[in-house]
Amino acid sequence: MRQGFSRATVVTLLTTALVLAPAPWILAWVLRGGQYAFRITTLMLVNATYAVAFNLIFGHTKQLFLCVGALAGSSAYLAVVLERDLGWPALLTTGLGLLFAAGLGGLVSYVSVRRGLGVIFVGIVTLAVSLIFQNLLLGFRRYTNGETGIDTHGLGIGLGDRVVAYYVFVGLLLLALAVYALLMGSPAGMAFRALSGDELAAELAGIDVTRYKVLAAAVGSAVIGLAGALFSDYNGFINPSIYALAQVDIVVLIVLIMGGMRTLLGPVIGAVVFAAIDHVVRPFGQVTVLVYGVFLIVLFVAFREGLVPVLRRAARLPIP
Amino acid sequence: MIPILFDGVVQGLQLALLAVGITMIYGLGGILQLAHGQVAVMAAMVAALLIAAGVNAVLASAAGILAVALFSVAMDWSLLRPAYRYRGEERLLLSLVLTLGLAFLVDGFLTFRYPEIALTLRLRTPSVVVGGITVRTASIAVSVLAAAAFTLLALFLVKTWLGRAVRSLMQNDVGAALCGINADRTRTFIVGLSGLLAGLAGIAQGLFSSVGPEMGSEFTILALIVAVVGGVRSLTGTVTAGLLLGVVNAFASYLVGTYMTLILLLGVALVTILVRPQGLLAYWA
Amino acid sequence: MTSLLQVERLVVAYDDIQVLREVSLEVREGEAVGVIGPNGAGKTTLFKAIAGLLRPRAGHIAWEGIRLDGRPAHDVARRGIVYVPAERELFPQMTVADNLTLGAYAARAGVRSRLARVYELFPRLAARRPQRSETLSGGEQQMLAIGRAVMARPKVLLLDEPSTGLAPRVVAAVYHQLTTLRRDGLTILLAEQQVPLALSFCDRIYVLENGHVVLSGPPQALLNDPALKRAYLGVEVAP
Numbered sequence: 001m002r003q004g005f006s007r008a009t010v011v012t013l014l015t016t017a018l019v020l021a022p023a024p025w026i027l028a029w030v031l032r033g034g035q036y037a038f039r040i041t042t043l044m045l046v047n048a049t050y051a052v053a054f055n056l057i058f059g060h061t062k063q064l065f066l067c068v069g070a071l072a073g074s075s076a077y078l079a080v081v082l083e084r085d086l087g088w089p090a091l092l093t094t095g096l097g098l099l100f101a102a103g104l105g106g107l108v109s110y111v112s113v114r115r116g117l118g119v120i121f122v123g124i125v126t127l128a129v130s131l132i133f134q135n136l137l138l139g140f141r142r143y144t145n146g147e148t149g150i151d152t153h154g155l156g157i158g159l160g161d162r163v164v165a166y167y168v169f170v171g172l173l174l175l176a177l178a179v180y181a182l183l184m185g186s187p188a189g190m191a192f193r194a195l196s197g198d199e200l201a202a203e204l205a206g207i208d209v210t211r212y213k214v215l216a217a218a219v220g221s222a223v224i225g226l227a228g229a230l231f232s233d234y235n236g237f238i239n240p241s242i243y244a245l246a247q248v249d250i251v252v253l254i255v256l257i258m259g260g261m262r263t264l265l266g267p268v269i270g271a272v273v274f275a276a277i278d279h280v281v282r283p284f285g286q287v288t289v290l291v292y293g294v295f296l297i298v299l300f301v302a303f304r305e306g307l308v309p310v311l312r313r314a315a316r317l318p319i320p
Numbered sequence: 321m322i323p324i325l326f327d328g329v330v331q332g333l334q335l336a337l338l339a340v341g342i343t344m345i346y347g348l349g350g351i352l353q354l355a356h357g358q359v360a361v362m363a364a365m366v367a368a369l370l371i372a373a374g375v376n377a378v379l380a381s382a383a384g385i386l387a388v389a390l391f392s393v394a395m396d397w398s399l400l401r402p403a404y405r406y407r408g409e410e411r412l413l414l415s416l417v418l419t420l421g422l423a424f425l426v427d428g429f430l431t432f433r434y435p436e437i438a439l440t441l442r443l444r445t446p447s448v449v450v451g452g453i454t455v456r457t458a459s460i461a462v463s464v465l466a467a468a469a470f471t472l473l474a475l476f477l478v479k480t481w482l483g484r485a486v487r488s489l490m491q492n493d494v495g496a497a498l499c500g501i502n503a504d505r506t507r508t509f510i511v512g513l514s515g516l517l518a519g520l521a522g523i524a525q526g527l528f529s530s531v532g533p534e535m536g537s538e539f540t541i542l543a544l545i546v547a548v549v550g551g552v553r554s555l556t557g558t559v560t561a562g563l564l565l566g567v568v569n570a571f572a573s574y575l576v577g578t579y580m581t582l583i584l585l586l587g588v589a590l591v592t593i594l595v596r597p598q599g600l601l602a603y604w605a
Numbered sequence: 606m607t608s609l610l611q612v613e614r615l616v617v618a619y620d621d622i623q624v625l626r627e628v629s630l631e632v633r634e635g636e637a638v639g640v641i642g643p644n645g646a647g648k649t650t651l652f653k654a655i656a657g658l659l660r661p662r663a664g665h666i667a668w669e670g671i672r673l674d675g676r677p678a679h680d681v682a683r684r685g686i687v688y689v690p691a692e693r694e695l696f697p698q699m700t701v702a703d704n705l706t707l708g709a710y711a712a713r714a715g716v717r718s719r720l721a722r723v724y725e726l727f728p729r730l731a732a733r734r735p736q737r738s739e740t741l742s743g744g745e746q747q748m749l750a751i752g753r754a755v756m757a758r759p760k761v762l763l764l765d766e767p768s769t770g771l772a773p774r775v776v777a778a779v780y781h782q783l784t785t786l787r788r789d790g791l792t793i794l795l796a797e798q799q800v801p802l803a804l805s806f807c808d809r810i811y812v813l814e815n816g817h818v819v820l821s822g823p824p825q826a827l828l829n830d831p832a833l834k835r836a837y838l839g840v841e842v843a844p
Contacts, residue, residue, distance in 0.1 A: 120412045128586045139579030290428025296421030301402045488696050488707050495694035497678035500711030
């Protein structure tokens with residue numbers, strides 16, 4: 001991976017694409033339900049995409065952004081409101097949403113680095129951002145329709161067809177993975193590796209810590225924003241709870257840690273396993289949140305390295 | 321104006337009661353307790369369940385408070401154990417995630433198992449007239465409770481050996497060890513005490529509104545805001561911040577509504593972190 | 606004289622770096638033992654290991670017959686080995702009085718009389734009783750650290766470079782008080798950068814270099830070794 005877009009990366013991405021392509025149909029056959037199969041595989045792709053971004057932001061540059069949901073949601077709401085109220089074309093609004101998220105994420109990162117905030121305070125700051133976002137949505141009901149949310153049918157780039165939507169999200173995930181691989185293979189990637197070890201040492205070695213952290217945050221936030229906006233298209237409606245902490249951030253944490261931080265496929269594998277778990281737990285309603293909590297605890301206590309290293313050893317393959 | 325101010329002070333006392341626990345745990349254990357609000361709610365739930373079973377309200381409340389104090393001690397011994405193997409930022413990060421997971425766990429459990437249960441305490445006389453102003457007895461009760469709690473806490477910290485040990489650990493854990501102070505045991509005690517205070521705050525809230533499983537996160541956030549603004553290492557700062565933010569909360573709610581008020585409070589916390597992270601009101605520089 | 610503290614073949618390492626390589630040392634009741642050596646020799650590491658702040662990788666520390674290595678610092682302190690680190694580790698926002706009182710946490714009987722005794726020994730501290738310890742000068746902080754240690758009714762006082770950063774007059778005062786404490790029967794183990802101080806104060810010294818003990822014996826032994834004498838006292842020996 002050190003030579004940028006290496007052969008291994010290309011092979012990995014192609015393999016991933018090949019595995020993902022027929023997945024919903026196979027799953028539909030196994031579960032005997034097409035609608036549901038497409039839904040959970042699409043959701044899986046969205047979670048994986050969020051996790052790839054979070055991998056850059058938290059995995060590689062130790063920025064505990066507990067505002068993934070807020071970033072995704074702000075992009076989504078911005079796009080939807082602009083389309084609905086100003087009639088702007090979907091591509092433009094989606095782009096704006098992406099840029100807004102990237103800007104917000106980059107700003108939070110920049111301010112945090114400049115003020116020398118430790119991981120914890122970044123976590124608290126981003127938690128506050130998440131909550132401010134939620135309350136803004138609820139407070140400005142004239143635009144956002146509060147808790148009820150907004151119907152997005154007819155808006156967006158047209159992800160009404162579940163097959164089209166699925167492949168769009170496959171494309172999004174592959175794009176996110178490609179961006180990740182490119183970044184990691186570039187000088188930025190080396191900087192990230194130095195940063196995640198010892199920030200002070202990296203700084204003293206001449207690495208512009210601010211620049212690389214902000215870069216990781218901005219790029220990651222852009223991906224999150226894009227995913228968030230596209231998801232609002234696909235979902236048919238948006239409301240504050242879709243982008244809440246308990247829906248997005250905790251899921252992203254679980255997915256990334258379970259899959260394996262700082263690996264290429266970690267987010268994907270984590271998302272697949274998480275989808276399976278969710279499938280089992282969802283029917284029980286509120287217990288879902290309980291299970292998420294248990295998973296978070298167990299992962300951080302006993303299984304912080306994640307699945308990719310385990311699979312590497314088991315299959316004796318250098319899974320990236 | 322005056323009634324709002326008075327309400328604000330009472331709310332402030334409650335906020336301070338809630339936040340002091342987080343400050344103590346952070347300052348002494350280097351741990352961020354994100355399930356703090358859930359602890360407060362659990363006390364209310366235990367009390368509510370006991371009251372529903374016919375137990376006297378005062379006893380039920382005391383039982384609820386005691387229950388969560390014990391829960392907190394158990395949490396310190398078990399869940400937080402992995403965090404104590406580390407120091408500094410590692411410990412904070414791990415505790416943040418573990419207690420976040422615990423918060424979700426408790427939330428999920430309570431909403432799943434007891435979705436309809438909530439604590440509502442009613443005093444026999446709803447209000448009295450003091451100096452021409454109608455005052456809710458609940459406000460008086462909570463003020464008295466909170467004031468008593470803070471007085472006892474202050475006396476404990478200043479006059480008793482254990483209290484001095486607590487203060488010393490908050491300032492220098494190495495120095496405290498060299499004086500023969502067992503940091504682990506003291507910390508477990510503080511975590512239990514913090515749970516007790518959270519439980520008291522949860523029960524107290526029951527005098528004003530219905531306390532149900534969904535209120536956990538709100539309590540945690542408020543406690544965190546107050547602790548951050550007052551200084552996560554400063555007890556006096558936290559109490560002061562609680563009072564101030566309570567007044568701000570009361571006025572803002574009256575002027576701009578619930579959501580904007582919360583945004584305002586969050587904004588204050590954000591500004592504090594960016595401008596003076598040790599706390600706007602912290603005594604120590 | 607009974608042997609109070611025995612350190613046997615102590616090995617302390619940070620990851621792969623060995624700081625103490627099989628260091629052995631003994632302190633007998635009533636003695637003043639000094640450990641001297643250059644910076645980085647391992648003096649502080651040795652003291653931290655004895656005090657329970659560091660875990661040795663190998664070797665024994667025995668105190669009144671009981672194994673101490675691996676025990677936590679508060680346990681060691683309660684047994685009577687009281688450590689005064691070079692960093693002093695005071696409680697910055699607490700008053701002088703509070704700092705001293707806390708020293709007696711594990712030995713509360715007779716706190717008041719002991720406190721009076723400490724104020725007698727260190728009149729400067731008595732004058733600053735209600736002041737926060739962070740406002741004291743370097744010398745006063747050192748005295749406070751020693752005073753706090755004395756409040757613990759120690760059987761052995763471990764002092765890590767008590768003279769560091771202090772003006773000569775203050776150093777003299779500190780050592781004068783230490784002498785008084787010795788006369789009261791206190792056993793002392795100290796590490797010193799200023800070799801002449803150690804030589805004049807201690808009954809026995811150990812010279813630590815690179816984690817090894819290269820000499821142990823009465824101060825005279827150092828003076829009799831030309832190489833060490835040159836190294837530590839800078840005195841050329843006539844050919």
